[in-house]
Amino acid sequence: MSNSDGQQGIEEQEAVIRHSDSGTPTQAVSSKGRYWWSTRRFCMSLLLSVLLAIGVFVFFVVSFGHFKQPNLVYNDLHYDMQVLPNGDLRVKQKVDIKLRARKDTNGGDKTWRRLYQQYRLDSSDLTGISDISVRDLTQGTEYQPTTALSPDIARNFIDWNRVRANHWYAAIVEQYPAQYSDDYIDYEYDPATPKSSTDESSPAGCAPDEQSCLLEIGWNIPETVEADSRVFEIEMTMHGVTTAYNDVSNFEWEPIGGQNETLIRRVSGVIRLPKNTNRENSKAWLHFNGPSNNWRDADGTLHFEAGPVQPEQHLDVNVYMDKSLTPNVARVNPHEAKDGIEASERSDELRSRMENLAKAREKMQTFIVLSVITIVFAIVLIISAFSSYNKSRYHGDAVYWREIPGITPAATAVLSEVLFAGMGQSQSRQMAATILSLANKRAIAIYPGPASLYQDCDPSHMGTSDLGQILRKQKDVKDVDESSEKTSTIVILPLAHADNGSLDVSRSEQAALDMLLAVSGKLESSTFDLIQVKETFKDDASSVKLKQSFDDAVASESGFLVLRHASLRVVISILAVIVAFGLVIHASHKGLLLVGCVLAAVVIACVVFCLSYGSSDVLTVDGQEQAGKIIGLHQYLTDFSSFTDRGVTDLTLWGSYLVYAAAMGISKKAMEQLAQAYPQVTDSSWLDSNTSYPLIYMSYRPYGFEGGWQDLGSGGFESSQQVFISDFSDIGSELASSCFEIETAISASGISSDSDGSFSGGGFDGSFGGSGGGSFGGD
Template identity: 20%
Template sequence: MLKRRGFWGLILGLLVGLLFCVVGQSVQANADYTISPYRVNVQVLKNGDANVTQTMTYQFDDDYHGVFDVQDMRGIQGGQLTDVQYQVNNGGTVSGVSATDGQNGSYELTQNKHRMKVKLYQTVSDGDQMTVTYRFHLRGIIKNYRDTAELNWKVIGTGWDVQLNHVKVTIQLPQTKISKLQAWTHGPLSGHTQVDRQQGRVVMTVAQNPAESFVESHLLFPTTVTATNTNKVAKDRLVAAQQQEAKLARQANQKRQQSLWLRRGVFLALVILLIGFGARSWRWYHRHPANKYTHPTPINHSFEVPGVTPALARSLADGMSPNTDALAGEILAAAARKEITLEPVKNGRKDTVKLIKNGEQTNSFLDKCFAKIGSDDSFTLQELKKFGKHDKTDELNKWFSEWQESVDNVADAYYDENNLNLRERLIGTRLGLSALIILTAAASWLLGATAGKIGIVSGLVVLIAFWVLVGRFYRHIDRNNAKGLVQVNELTGFRRMLKDIGHFNTAEIGDLILWEQILPYAAAFGLAQKVADKLAVDFGSAALDTDLVVFYPLFYGGLGLPLGDALSDSLSTALQSADTSTDSSISGGSGGFSGGSSGGFGGGSGGGAF
């Protein structure tokens, strides 16, 4: 069975890893700002020059002095910066002023034949938003060959240190109705190129362009569009450029198709794994049914003293290991058996209770406390807390765990081991299948946005139905055997009686000897003080002083300590203190981006914040 589980775990792990490989992005160094949206508008002129407007919006997660932008000019005939504008948050648009003093609103331009770098000084803080617009005039971006005009340009270069989001690049030619306009874009394969020949416009969009990645635009159109262009080359270019782009487009389409089939394969594998795991699990549970028992008639209120110890009573009623309330109940029971004496100690604001050893101890936790804490076979709750605070070796928790284990061993006789194992396995099955359902629903986005939305809704419906079904099945698996069901039924009625103690006259139910036996159980259920207060009302202080010999000084002696709560709280505090345990167009029409590069000019442009 372990080998089979290991096999399915390995398969699931491989599929999860493959899913992240398919949908994951390369890890980039984190910057304390994002850029969204990013817009570039290129207005091509008749002479082959272009007016470029570059607009980006920064979202800052830290304080910065300003931002900068680099415009690569390699491969063209030069250019100049014509304007810088910015807007901080909801303020008005401000025009930058050329200066070298670094004051807010100033910009500094450094330029050579390879690039222009613009530094805009404007102090921003964490949470600020700033939109910056740069305008450039670039000369000679178009080449007129004998048979075609060409624009081949990395509009977005590799100099960006952060991902650009919601990217849109618009190139408007100086003429409309260009029937022979062709365009290709190289960059992320998720991008799209829209060629509008009627308007003489090309629009490129991509949701995210990763850091240090480029978007390259390659346009071919008749030379008459840029008729006055002096940047001419006396050779033919059209066929070679078309062949180059056709090859790149085929390669991109092949990669895109491979990616699609890989995504489909991952999704199909998850569906098969989900169905297979679900069918295998159903078959296993069908072949290994739970043991069935006849349930006793529920008891509403029980006034009988349980036939088990207070700690075991709390453990069985909760179906888990005993807690500090249960230990407090055991301490009161030990006092009732005269194994220990509980003595109030008035000490100003630090009133406490002293536990005095009278003889052999049946409680292992108490036995170790008497041996290691306090002196003269006694210790106070104050000393218990202090010991826990300085318990570097975690002894106190070890003693408590050993005591819990001893109670758990006795409780085993009341449980059905087969059903408990079945319940534990069902929890693992529920978690495993839930993870597969969620993973499969998430993987549906690999097939597209529409499929993703359908997958998420369907996955949610399946997940809810699955949890309801498993929950009903789980509740019908009895953790207790026949003996345990009877005992738990009595304990449930007994605890309900203690909770509803205010509705009864305790003096009419039994004498104080009975209630002295009940008080340790009330402490184990965290209800000791509630019961003690009710006894005071029904019996009167004189009767309590005479007949409630063991517990009267503790509950009614004026110490101001609710004993059951004091014991449990002291134990919890001490134990916690001791705990030392984070597709691309081949023809040049509209379509997806291509990979590779057509060798366009530029490529070093970029920017960021400083």
């Protein structure tokens, strides 16, 4: 952790150091008691939560919305239809089609070759289709008629663009007897149609004795990989759709049937009734269970628009008019139909409106339930974040602490990680501080540079003056391996091989010493550098066991100070993520995809906030007591030069201070403070003459490799490269490297029990099965 990180940790305690008039800091430090709050932490967590929430929303919308859209989509479909005097329908449609890119089984582009529409021919309504024409308005091409090909033949047809493209076809695709089922039978309209409702003659083109069959009208386009918009105009005449009763003529036209599998984003239409039709002698109803609008002009012309029309959602228009307006209708029924049609439509509309109201209420209830679930989880997660952070804060009055804490350097690193937000650097600091402590207790020595520098001497019995000579000599060497600049040499001193009880080492210090002794044994040398440590432990299973022993020791020493508190937060967070997915899935089934995505994004944002703002570790009662000492020592070391009552005792303690400064991640700041208070530590001659402060010597003794502390004069100095401290703060990682919108009830509450056929106010889900049953596709 950098000094700025540590200082931020102090600021989070909201401790304000007061100074007396003499310039000596007092012992008292105030605290406002807002231990659950950190402005900087809150802002960073909030920003991260918002950014991830946006990403999650986009992910859910794309993941749960995209798969519902087929490769072929109708962007827009417009009908312009004229009812002829004989009851037939002359239909002109303009269709805007989107073609998505596809891949074949080999991973190559699968081109589009044909587009088609299918209609159901039936002896009781649509008896035939004629006068077909197709125009490609995008390319300005008039398509010509041709024979039909089955899909397999069309897919493998050679020279498609030259021979088959820019043509249209009409074919029966359901045929009896069965031997014709694998082929398309070319279709041509036969005007011999049934003359009454009891006539059971088969429609033209259907197999004998078959009352219905499927007619496909398709057009062959030039091979196309993808297209955002291709516009076509298709015209046809639909025969036999109208039945003349004794009182009215009636047709139910179904341009989009329940078998359609193509998404239609918007559909609109104009239905022009025969001359002299008006509101009094005709009635009409739009059947569509979705957003729609319909109206009629004074001359009786009908208009409608709807969309989107989902796959398997039908749309039809039911119309009756005075019998005299269509005198030449071929199909005749000797009964009256007007009252029956109106009664049926009233019943259908009432049923549809009631169903829509029930669905709207269900959606509203779903929205409320999902919102409550979201709010509950949000509150729980946010409270958990503030609560866990509060429990990780020191709640007392921080004071200056001059003594060595009663806990090990490794435990200090763990506690400092919690107190000063060390950003996950606790492990490397545990190892660095522990090895420094071994050096301070003279179990080992630590020298700058690679072990090769000391091959001509006995480093275990080398004094500071001898080391100074080696360093001064090395300064003149120009050809230095750059990698050696970033390492240090460890020397196992005789005391480490003696009765280890005399070292007074902790369990973690003994585990770290065992690691170094293991390296010494493998290298058969008591002198080695960190590069050799890394190479020795690389792919060595024993290093994992040694490191685990160290980690277990640290856990034992810090367990009474800090408790892992992540389990509950993690469980709640995992459950919240599962709930977020459930919100989207359930909302999408209820037609509230966007609502579900928004609520899920809110839950995920709260999860991220909980994990980022909250703390995984909390302080115990003993941890609170030790935290005050650590914070006090932290403040003492970073403000050391301000004290006037210093003495030799302070300098003697600085070997241990540097150990704990490394554990807290404030080595650089602490060294600056010591040098300001005792400028002699930056003097090479003074250092070479003093052997009582080994860690102070190694921290400040200038040497080659362009590193070490450089005296800049006037009491100021800086570190061009923190060779010693930086190298050892990395040792831990080196040793471990092997190792839809809401539908409201208001919109559906206007239930009417009197469907008057005025063709206004929007459609409703009426009976389907009218003439055509259109479906659309392509291959």
